[in-house]
Amino acid sequence: EIVLTQSPATLSLSLGERATLSCRASQSLNRYLAWYQQKPGQAPRLVIFDSSKRAAGIPARFSGSGSGTDFTLTITSLEPEDFAIYYCQQRTDWPTFGPGTRVDV
Amino acid sequence: QLQLQESGSGLVRPSQTLSLTCAVSGASVSRAYYAWGWIRQPPGKGLEWLGFIYHNGNTYYNPSFQSRVSISEDRSMNQFSLHLTSVTAADTAVYYCVTEGDAYAFHSWGQGTLVTVAS
Numbered sequence: 001e002i003v004l005t006q007s008p009a010t011l012s013l014s015l016g017e018r019a020t021l022s023c024r025a026s027q028s029l030n031r032y033l034a035w036y037q038q039k040p041g042q043a044p045r046l047v048i049f050d051s052s053k054r055a056a057g058i059p060a061r062f063s064g065s066g067s068g069t070d071f072t073l074t075i076t077s078l079e080p081e082d083f084a085i086y087y088c089q090q091r092t093d094w095p096t097f098g099p100g101t102r103v104d105v
Numbered sequence: 106q107l108q109l110q111e112s113g114s115g116l117v118r119p120s121q122t123l124s125l126t127c128a129v130s131g132a133s134v135s136r137a138y139y140a141w142g143w144i145r146q147p148p149g150k151g152l153e154w155l156g157f158i159y160h161n162g163n164t165y166y167n168p169s170f171q172s173r174v175s176i177s178e179d180r181s182m183n184q185f186s187l188h189l190t191s192v193t194a195a196d197t198a199v200y201y202c203v204t205e206g207d208a209y210a211f212h213s214w215g216q217g218t219l220v221t222v223a224s
Contacts, residue, residue: 034210043201043217049210091209095154
């Protein structure tokens with residue numbers, strides 16, 4: 001099983017600030033790393049796939065990068081709707097998710 | 106536009122079988138592009154993948170659930186189903202049906218359905 005670790009667990013930021021979320025894997029991954037956003041009471045929503053491609057309808061302030069064991073989701077300027085929990089997910093092996101990073105005010 | 110909708114019993118007795126169905130609209134379950142799957146989320150916790158069924162009927166399950174999980178499809182109804190046997194309270198969760206598409210990401214999600222295991 002590939003274990004994903006996300007840091008920090010909670011990121012407390014203000015509107016307009018830059019958010020940098022980390023996802024680290026227990027072994028080297030292929031490029032199939034995705035990020036999801038989940039708000040309370042809602043299903044997760046795909047944000048980034050293939051490490052760096054934005055999903056349909058995702059604004060340009062979201063970007064993904066990384067390779068090997070270290071991946072990053074960056075939100076350049078936080079908007080009110082961006083405060084949520086973000087999960088990374090790998091598909092080098094059977095799918096596993098990280099424990100999530102909560103981005104709050 | 107692809108849409109998924111879960112349905113099934115919201116309360117299951119311990120040791121019984123949890124059964125859920127996902128109705129698909131906007132695409133065919135026989136379409137080769139997608140894998141159709143299930144993910145669950147216990148209250149207040151993270152996401153856990155359970156398994157997939159592919160257009161050709163092949164299945165792929167989380168090894169942790171291999172002995173208890175099965176996923177099937179009904180092409181005539183354009184839906185697929187999850188069965189999880191011998192449930193315990195630890196199986197209480199919101200269950201989502203999903204599609205795995207481009208770059209093996211979960212592009213579409215149902216709204217989720219809460220299943221509680223209790224006597």
